[in-house]
Amino acid sequence: MIQPPSREERNPIARVVKLEKAFGENRVLTGVDVSFCEGCCTFVAGPSGTGKSVLVRHLVGLIKPDVGEVYYRDKRVDTLNEAALLKLRKRCTYVFQHPTLFDSMTVKENVSVVLRHHYHLSKDQADARALVQLEKMGLGDFGPQSPNQLSTGQQKMVSIARALALEPETLILDEPTTGLDPYAARQLDELVGKLNQGGMTMLVISHDLRSIRRLADEVVFLLQGKVRYSGPTPGFFGSTDPAVRQFVRGEVDGEV
Amino acid sequence: MKTLVLIVRLLSQSLWSIGRLRVNPSEVLRQYFEAGVRSILFVSVTMAFIGMLGVYQTASQMAKVLPEFSVLGAGVIQMGIRELAPVMTGLLLSIRVGTGYAAEIGTMKVTDQIEAMKLSNVDPVEWLVVPRLLASTGAGLSLGVVGAVVGIATGMVVAYTGFSVLPDTYLSLRFVRMHDLTMGVTKCLAMGFAIPLVSCACGFEAEGGSEGVGRATTKAVVMSSMVVILLDAFISVFWEVVM
Numbered sequence: 001m002i003q004p005p006s007r008e009e010r011n012p013i014a015r016v017v018k019l020e021k022a023f024g025e026n027r028v029l030t031g032v033d034v035s036f037c038e039g040c041c042t043f044v045a046g047p048s049g050t051g052k053s054v055l056v057r058h059l060v061g062l063i064k065p066d067v068g069e070v071y072y073r074d075k076r077v078d079t080l081n082e083a084a085l086l087k088l089r090k091r092c093t094y095v096f097q098h099p100t101l102f103d104s105m106t107v108k109e110n111v112s113v114v115l116r117h118h119y120h121l122s123k124d125q126a127d128a129r130a131l132v133q134l135e136k137m138g139l140g141d142f143g144p145q146s147p148n149q150l151s152t153g154q155q156k157m158v159s160i161a162r163a164l165a166l167e168p169e170t171l172i173l174d175e176p177t178t179g180l181d182p183y184a185a186r187q188l189d190e191l192v193g194k195l196n197q198g199g200m201t202m203l204v205i206s207h208d209l210r211s212i213r214r215l216a217d218e219v220v221f222l223l224q225g226k227v228r229y230s231g232p233t234p235g236f237f238g239s240t241d242p243a244v245r246q247f248v249r250g251e252v253d254g255e256v
Numbered sequence: 257m258k259t260l261v262l263i264v265r266l267l268s269q270s271l272w273s274i275g276r277l278r279v280n281p282s283e284v285l286r287q288y289f290e291a292g293v294r295s296i297l298f299v300s301v302t303m304a305f306i307g308m309l310g311v312y313q314t315a316s317q318m319a320k321v322l323p324e325f326s327v328l329g330a331g332v333i334q335m336g337i338r339e340l341a342p343v344m345t346g347l348l349l350s351i352r353v354g355t356g357y358a359a360e361i362g363t364m365k366v367t368d369q370i371e372a373m374k375l376s377n378v379d380p381v382e383w384l385v386v387p388r389l390l391a392s393t394g395a396g397l398s399l400g401v402v403g404a405v406v407g408i409a410t411g412m413v414v415a416y417t418g419f420s421v422l423p424d425t426y427l428s429l430r431f432v433r434m435h436d437l438t439m440g441v442t443k444c445l446a447m448g449f450a451i452p453l454v455s456c457a458c459g460f461e462a463e464g465g466s467e468g469v470g471r472a473t474t475k476a477v478v479m480s481s482m483v484v485i486l487l488d489a490f491i492s493v494f495w496e497v498v499m
Contacts (some may be wrong), residue, residue, distance in 0.1 A: 060375065062371055062374070084492075089374075089375050093375065096368045096371070097368075098367050100367060100368045100369045100371070100372035100375075102372075113376060113378060114376040114377070114378075117376060118376070118377045119375035159372075164375070186456075231403060
């Protein structure tokens, strides 16, 4: 029987090379080199404002780098045009930190609009598939409601349902558990774990050490726009880097 | 300059979408209801007072020279059709509708909804700008007509009660030419078309949370009001000189 490759043997699905990005005077990323392995659950951690979201947004072409290269499956992302980016975004989907649901639509329409525009389905076909996706995530009852009638946690789940409706191979979640109660956060963690076990590559931005310990195969730790740690999770928790140790231990004094 | 470039880009993308009939009719109707129908009261009340004051001031000035009001209505109607109704409606539309567009799109921008649209393969211009552009153009014309009718009607009441001008005398179209009508209609359409372009561009430029949305909204009302005045001047001169 052929054994599936170990985590270490897997190919990188996405990588950035010597990435630099500044917004005006604010240099957010400086010389970032990092890769994300296929089929892994990689957590991007670090204090607030350190460039985590900026880094992963480069992977789906939402931000263009000032310097450096961005690759997804060996295809250069930062030089793709909008049409090519759309194809990429079907395979590699990004879920924002805030539930970015469209207020003028119902929950079901929020999911079906993606299907209609990406797969050119009719409204009825898209609505039917959207409902299936919502029911899979236990959100079927919310279909006819407006997003405003849902709690933040429910809205986040709908955002994820919308991303999953595209059946991507990679899902990027930007701080999915921020603002959620512990129960909703654990539910979301379970979903992340389940999707990853199903073969989906997961990239999760999070500060939540409990989630990292439970789910992460690899961790990328950013500090002041630079990668301070990139590698397997046990190495992250056992790191001797003072900044990583401070973050892991939640200490106030130090570089972080 | 950046806003101007964005306005030109939104204009070309919108025309491209409209040309390919990539228009959502139900959204256009919804936006027309919001921009047009829901503005009727605001426009009517404002134009009612402007009509009354306009007639009162004009008649008062005329009375100082010659207390003869036979041309009062004809003059007011001509001015209402070609100047007052289009400009005032344009300004009211920029206050009520333009600010709403800038705030709505600005909020969507700062909460990443615009980026989410791109990820969803939904063209933000096609989805947000085109329906507002078409609805506001239609609303500009309809509200211009409503404004003109209301202003002329309330002016007639003041002319009759304050200066004993009979309605038959007041409602004279002797000064009104086709030229005035086409100028008024053109102004209403042009202003209704320009306001969403300017306001949506300001919304798309918003950044930095609620403060950014506030700045975008203020910029939208200032810029769209200026555009209304500039369009009025440009169309008036163009009509007089070229047409």
